[in-house]
Amino acid sequence: MNTASRQxxxxxxxxxxxxxxxxxxxxxxxxxxxxxxxxxTNADDLTSRYRQHLFVIQSGxxxxxxxxxxxxxxxxxxxxxxxxxxxxxxxxxxxxxNEPGLVYCIDEVQFSELLEVSTVxxxxxxxxxxxxxxxxxxxxxxxxxxxxxxEVVQRAPVMVNEQATIVEAARVMTENGVSxxxxxxxxxxxxxxxxxDLRSRVVAREVDVGQPIATIMTRSPVVISEQDTLFxxxxxxxxxxxxHLPVVxxxxxxxxxxxxxxxxxxxxxxxxxxxxxxxxxxxCLYTLTRAAWQLPHYFATxxxxxxxxxxxxxxxxxxxxxxxxxxISFFEQANGPAxxxxxxxxxxSQARQDQTLGxxxxxxxxxxxxxxxxxxxxxxxxxxxxxxxxxxxxxxxCTGNIMASNPALRLSLDAAVKDAQGWVSEPASTxxxxxxxxxxxxxxxxxxxxxxxxxxxxxxxxRQRLFLAALARHASExxxxxxxxxxxxxxxxxxxxxxxxxxxxxxxxxxxxxxxxALAEGLTMPSTLSRLKRLSGQxxxxxxxxxxxxxxxxxxxxxxxxHQLQNNLTDNKVPLSELSAIEKHQLKAAFRAIEIAQEGxxxxxxxxxx
Amino acid sequence: MNIWSRCCKWFSANVxxxxxxxxxxxxxxxxxxxELTSLNANTCGIVSAGWVAGQGxxxxxxxxxxxxVNTPSPLKQSPVIHGLTDRQVAxxxxxxxxxxxxxxxxxxxxxxxxxxxxxxxxxxxxxERCNIAIPGxxxxxxxxxxxxxxKKRYQMVPHDAVSLAGCRQxxxxxxxxxxxxxxxxxxxxxxxxxxFEQLNGRNFMQVDDFLHxxxxxxxxxxxK
Numbered sequence: 001m002n003t004a005s006r007q008x009x010x011x012x013x014x015x016x017x018x019x020x021x022x023x024x025x026x027x028x029x030x031x032x033x034x035x036x037x038x039x040x041t042n043a044d045d046l047t048s049r050y051r052q053h054l055f056v057i058q059s060g061x062x063x064x065x066x067x068x069x070x071x072x073x074x075x076x077x078x079x080x081x082x083x084x085x086x087x088x089x090x091x092x093x094x095x096x097x098n099e100p101g102l103v104y105c106i107d108e109v110q111f112s113e114l115l116e117v118s119t120v121x122x123x124x125x126x127x128x129x130x131x132x133x134x135x136x137x138x139x140x141x142x143x144x145x146x147x148x149x150x151e152v153v154q155r156a157p158v159m160v161n162e163q164a165t166i167v168e169a170a171r172v173m174t175e176n177g178v179s180x181x182x183x184x185x186x187x188x189x190x191x192x193x194x195x196x197d198l199r200s201r202v203v204a205r206e207v208d209v210g211q212p213i214a215t216i217m218t219r220s221p222v223v224i225s226e227q228d229t230l231f232x233x234x235x236x237x238x239x240x241x242x243x244h245l246p247v248v249x250x251x252x253x254x255x256x257x258x259x260x261x262x263x264x265x266x267x268x269x270x271x272x273x274x275x276x277x278x279x280x281x282x283x284c285l286y287t288l289t290r291a292a293w294q295l296p297h298y299f300a301t302x303x304x305x306x307x308x309x310x311x312x313x314x315x316x317x318x319x320x321x322x323x324x325x326x327x328i329s330f331f332e333q334a335n336g337p338a339x340x341x342x343x344x345x346x347x348x349s350q351a352r353q354d355q356t357l358g359x360x361x362x363x364x365x366x367x368x369x370x371x372x373x374x375x376x377x378x379x380x381x382x383x384x385x386x387x388x389x390x391x392x393x394x395x396x397x398c399t400g401n402i403m404a405s406n407p408a409l410r411l412s413l414d415a416a417v418k419d420a421q422g423w424v425s426e427p428a429s430t431x432x433x434x435x436x437x438x439x440x441x442x443x444x445x446x447x448x449x450x451x452x453x454x455x456x457x458x459x460x461x462x463r464q465r466l467f468l469a470a471l472a473r474h475a476s477e478x479x480x481x482x483x484x485x486x487x488x489x490x491x492x493x494x495x496x497x498x499x500x501x502x503x504x505x506x507x508x509x510x511x512x513x514x515x516x517x518a519l520a521e522g523l524t525m526p527s528t529l530s531r532l533k534r535l536s537g538q539x540x541x542x543x544x545x546x547x548x549x550x551x552x553x554x555x556x557x558x559x560x561x562x563h564q565l566q567n568n569l570t571d572n573k574v575p576l577s578e579l580s581a582i583e584k585h586q587l588k589a590a591f592r593a594i595e596i597a598q599e600g601x602x603x604x605x606x607x608x609x610x
Numbered sequence: 611m612n613i614w615s616r617c618c619k620w621f622s623a624n625v626x627x628x629x630x631x632x633x634x635x636x637x638x639x640x641x642x643x644x645e646l647t648s649l650n651a652n653t654c655g656i657v658s659a660g661w662v663a664g665q666g667x668x669x670x671x672x673x674x675x676x677x678x679v680n681t682p683s684p685l686k687q688s689p690v691i692h693g694l695t696d697r698q699v700a701x702x703x704x705x706x707x708x709x710x711x712x713x714x715x716x717x718x719x720x721x722x723x724x725x726x727x728x729x730x731x732x733x734x735x736x737x738e739r740c741n742i743a744i745p746g747x748x749x750x751x752x753x754x755x756x757x758x759x760x761k762k763r764y765q766m767v768p769h770d771a772v773s774l775a776g777c778r779q780x781x782x783x784x785x786x787x788x789x790x791x792x793x794x795x796x797x798x799x800x801x802x803x804x805x806f807e808q809l810n811g812r813n814f815m816q817v818d819d820f821l822h823x824x825x826x827x828x829x830x831x832x833x834k
Contacts, residue, residue, distance in 0.1 A: 003660075003676040007786045007793055035669030035796070037803035041812050042667040045635070049668070059784045100807050102784065102800060 004030035008104065011058050015077045016581040017123030018056075018114075025117070032110050038062065039100040047081075047095050053105035055081045060101015061485040067091035075485040076101075077585070082124050085111050098485070123582070149233060150226040153247050153257035159184050160213060162191065166202055167209040169193055180244040182255050183217045189246050189255045191217030224259070225250040233259055276315075279322050285389060288326055292393035295319055296357050300565050312561060317353040320395060321346070321444040324363070327389040328445050331382050338382070339375045341368040343454075344445040347402060351440040351526040352511065356503075356561065358570030360396040361387065362437060364409035366416060368450055379410050402437060413454055420458045427470035435471065439515055440526040455524050462519045465605070471519070472605035475512035476598045480591040481505045488588070493573055500587075502563075503572035506556045509594055510549055513601050517541045520605070528553060540604040541597075549597060552590045559583070624828035625821060629720070629748050634806070635666040635813035639750075640719035641799035642712070643791045644729045645692035647683045651731030655683025657694055659708055660791030663719065664799050666813050675711070676792035678702035692789050706740040716744045720817075720826075724774050724798045726751040730829060746830040752777065752801045755825035759805055777801045781808065 008030035012018040018029065034053075036046050038060060047055075057078050064072045064080045067089075074080060084091045085108060106114070115121045159182035160169050173181050173195075183191035193213060201216040202209065223246045224233055233245060243261045248254060275298055278291035299312055324344060332338065347362035349355045363386075365379055383404035391397050404410060411419065423431040439462070443451035461467070481489040481500050490498035500506075511528050517539055518531040525531060532546045541549075563574045579587065629637075642661045646654040656679045663673040678694060680702040689695060715721070723729055726749050737744065756777050760767045770776045774797055775788055781804040786797045805811075811820070820826060 002672055002674045003792055005662075005671060005674055005792055005796055006790065007796065008671060010787070011784075031671060031674075033671050035664075035671060035800070037667050037669075037800055037807070039667065039803075039807040041807070045813060046667050049666075059782070099782070100804065101782070 002031055004028075008033060008035070011104070012056075014581060015056065016585045017120045019581045020119050021114075021117065025114075029106065029110065029114075033104045033106055036103045036105060037100065038095065038097055038103050040097040043095045043097050047093055050105045051093075052084060052090070052108050053081055054079060054085055054111050056104045056106070058102040058104065060097065060103070061099040062101075062103075063096040063098060065092075065094040065096070067093075073098075073485045075487050077581070078486065079124075081105075082111075086124060119582075149224065149228055149230065149247050149259060150256075152230060152263065153226065153259055155257055157182050157246070157255045157257045159189075159255060161185070162212065162214040162217075164213050165210050166198075166207070166213050166216060169213040170198060170209070178258070180258055180260065182246050182258060183213055184255065187252075187254050189221065189223060189248060189253075190214075191219050192221040192244060192246060193217045194244055221246055223248045223255075226256050230264060234264060237261065237264075276319060276322070279319060279326065282326055285327075285330060285392065288323060288330075288389070289392045289394075292319070292323055296394065299357070300568065313349075313354040313356065313557065316355040316357075316359075317350050320350050320355065320361075320390070323390060323393050323395075324386060325445045327386045328382070330389075331385045335378065335381065338446075339378055340371065341447040341450050342366060342379065343443040343447050343451040344386075344404070345441055345451065346444050347437050347441050351442040353527050354507070354557065356570070356572070357564050358396075358572065360398045361390050362398055362402045363387070363390075363404050364402070364411070365404045366443070366446075366450055366454060367410065367412045368447070370412045370415070376410075380405075380407070383410060400437075413450065413457075416454055417457050420461050424461045424464055424467045427467055432470055432474040436474070436512060436515070439519065440511070442526050459522050459524065463522055468516060468520055469606035471512070471516050472601045475509065475516060476602045478504070478509050478512070480509065480595045480598075482588065482591045482595070486588055486592070488576060488584075490576060491573065493575065497575040497577060499573040499575045501573050502556050502560045506591065506594060507553065507560070507572075509598065510553050510556075513594075513597050514541075514549065516601055516605060541600070545597060545600070548593055552593055555586065555590060559587070625748060625817070625826060626746075626828065630816065630818045630821070632817050633813065634811065634815055634817065637665065637817060638719045639664045639722050639799065639802070640715045641722040641795040641802070642729070643723065643794035643798060644732055645688070645694065645789065645791050646728070646732055647681065647685055647688045649728065651728050652735075653683075654728075654732050655679075655681040656705065656708075656732050656736055657681055657685065657688065657692055657699060658702070658791045659712070660793070660795040661712065661715070662792065662795050662799060663715075664803075667803055669796060669799055671796075674792055674796070676790070677708045677711070679705050679708050681705065692791075705736055706742070709736060709740055709742055713742065713744055716747045720748045720750055722750045722752060722798055722802050724751070724777075724794070724801065725753040726827070726829075746828050749827050749829050750802065751825050751827065752798055752805065755805050755809075755823055756780075756801070758823040758825060759808060774798065774801065777805075781805065 004027040009026045012021070012026055012029050018026070021029070034050060036050070038046060057074060057076055059076055061073070061075045064074055066072075066080060067083050072080070080095075081093060084093070115124065158172060158176045158178050160172050162183050162185045169181055169183075173179070180192060180194040182189055183193060191214065193216065197216060197218065201207065207216065222236060222240055222242065224236055226247050227250045236245060237243065245259050246255055247257045247259050249256050275291055275294050278294070279288065282288035282291055295316065324346070328344060343366040345364045345366055347364065349359040350362060365383055367379065371379060383406075387397065387403045387405040397403065402409060423435050483489055488498070488500060490500055493499045514528050514531050517535055521536060521539060523531055523534055525534065529550060532550050535541060535546060559574055559579070560572045563572070563578060564570060576584065640661055640663050642659070644659050645657045647657055648654040658676065658678045660676045662675070663670045678698055678701070681699060685694075685696060685699065730749070753772050756772045757767055760771060771780055774794060775785070778784075778786065778797060778801060781801060783800055783804055787793045788797075817826065
């Protein structure tokens with residue numbers, strides 16, 4: 001029997017989709033694979049010697065011409081040759097070698113054995129489609145840890161000994177305000193009694209309440225370990241159709257508490273509404289800041305489900321809106337009402353409702369008229385007060401000084417329209433940069449009509465082709481972090497790790513592209529996802545591309561949120577080491593798709609000129 | 611005959627003609643590596659042996675073999691390097707059995723070794739001790755070839771550039787776990803393929819075309 005080489009098993013265990021294989025399968029793989037050192041001069045010979053094999057690249061850079069597909073530039077971690085194995089057709093395969101390197105090949109028999117593993121089968125199925133699909137998003141769900149019961153169940157178990165009478169048990173439940181009770185014998189759980197049992201097994205049958213509780217309890221109840229997650233709890237509850245589950249210590253079996261359907265609902269929804277409620281009730285800056293500071297903590301402890309992450313941005317933005325309104329009302333209480341109609345505008349991520357914990361404030365004031373000196377002083381004080389208040393609530397001051405405390409951001413309606421005309425007539429790159437921030441805009445307080453007038457007056461300006469062409473060129477300037485050979489182009493963080501800024505290199509690029517198509521149709525809503533949803537059938541962005549961009553946008557956001565929450569950070573520089581092999585693979589596909597969308601935007605709006 | 615081919619002939623005097631005219635793509639290779647009890651070629655014992663076959667750019671992992679030898683020589687400080695313990699060694703195969711598994715390759719394969727002088731001394735004495743006679747073996751030494759390549763390219767040999775790990779780094783090969791006989795054998799074969807490429811080797815070239823590097827030698831072992 002031959003020996004499996006460590007370096008080969010190590011390699012396979014680090015590369016998608018083989019990373020999840022058990023060690024027996026990895027060993028078999030390493031025993032039966034063939035290693036190749038592919039060079040320009042031996043590539044033809046070796047690929048025909050190992051025809052009908054799957055090739056997996058360990059090092060080197062190659063250009064693959066397979067079947068009629070477009071050429072692919074590939075490097076470490078990529079596979080080729082699977083098309084003919086999947087389709088059972090002998091396609092022509094030619095490999096051009098840009099940099100020689102090590103490649104492993106796996107024969108047909110072994111490949112078909114591997115396909116019996118569902119993750120492997122799914123992976124190649126998807127590669128075959130050559131498209132980033134919904135799976136990118138659904139797959140990233142599984143990386144989210146569900147909260148374990150030990151974190152959720154905090155209350156000591158309410159219990160009685162099985163010798164207790166029914167009436168004693170009912171009293172204990174009433175005193176503790178619980179709807180269910182554990183019945184124990186020694187230290188073990190022997191039964192459960194619920195409100196419903198007392199109704200249907202005691203009152204309805206007129207049972208003597210002096211009898212021991214053991215006569216009416218549910219014996220040997222289903223229990224759950226405190227190591228299990230809320231997800232397990234839900235699964236068990238729905239499977240058994242029960243609403244109360246005793247929680248026991250994994251090792252000793254001793255009861256540690258009870259988890260009920262209500263607990264789960266509270267975990268899902270309760271707390272964020274509670275915090276929002278606190279914000280709404282706040283009557284001074286102190287109570288407001290105290291409530292606001294609970295938000296990051298809430299997200300960090302509760303947002304374990306991917307669906308949560310998709311809405312956290314919205315929740316955070318809505319909370320910021322609410323804080324802003326509160327601050328304005330505090331200011332008006334102290335300084336009297338505003339001397340003229342105004343709109344409080346928010347830009348960027350708050351406007352798009354995709355704020356993260358690291359987002360800084362971007363806001364401004366729109367005034368109905370050019371203010372007099374006294375009026376200007378009033379709005380200056382308001383801007384300063386609100387921006388400082390937001391900073392105290394944990395929303396960082398804007399480094400680019402895009403804040404209402406800055407006089408340049410307190411414009412009258414006419415001046416704002418004039419500004420927009422300036423951007424459109426001379427779309428220089430600083431102007432474009434401003435646009436990108438100011439074009440995602442909402443109003444959160446003040447006079448709504450004033451803001452709508454501004455939007456109405458600016459809309460035709462933003463639809464001008466030359467302006468859109470300039471925006472498209474600008475959107476294509478930011479490069480996705482992939483080299484020609486589809487390797488990640490990384491930055492280094494302070495610890496010397498390879499990191500990618502998912503905001504600058506991904507999310508922001510999608511935002512820019514989507515904004516472009518939205519402006520072309522005169523859509524004014526700022527959120528990227530709702531823009532994608534509202535684009536008409538005539539849009540040059542096809543329905544399929546829209547769905548792809550949406551999935552990618554969600555995927556990238558989930559990754560950066562996970563990074564922020566798990567590490568208690570507020571930056572978007574995600575280290576590659578935090579990603580699984582499959583996520584890396586999906587990330588590459590995502591960046592590639594963004595790149596294609598960039599090219600598409602340039603084609604659509606500036607006639608292909610960059 | 612010009613002076614160059616004369617030189618080549620001198621370098622290659624030992625390599626039998628049936629090897630010299632073969633095309634590289636037809637030459638079966640066997641990368642061999644040993645872990646030893648010490649670095650003294652005259653006294654060291656073999657702790658483990660690893661080998662893998664390949665040809666024309668491939669590495670046939672199905673032939674990969676790693677054998678621990680029940681050596682009578684004391685391990686001394688060597689476990690620090692190869693990580694094998696007295697107990698694993700005690701459970702190892704008898705030296706003779708391991709040598710017998712290598713024997714069939716002597717006739718058919720060109721052996722690829724990194725720093726063959728040391729491993730060779732050990733093998734030579736082992737074959738002698740077990741009284742096994744085999745014909746000479748053609749050995750390709752990747753360390754010698756690396757020295758040739760570096761001198762040719764940089765007119766010097768940088769410090770630490772010719773260790774197996776150093777070679778891999780220079781040649782852009784990924785890191786591999788070191789000091790396991792099989793891992794090192796695989797690593798050595800990869801180094802040969804990469805060097806072959808760097809030296810503009812082609813599969814249709816003959817063994818002869820590489821003799822001037824002085825990295826290919828004909829070694830005789832186990833002969834009384």
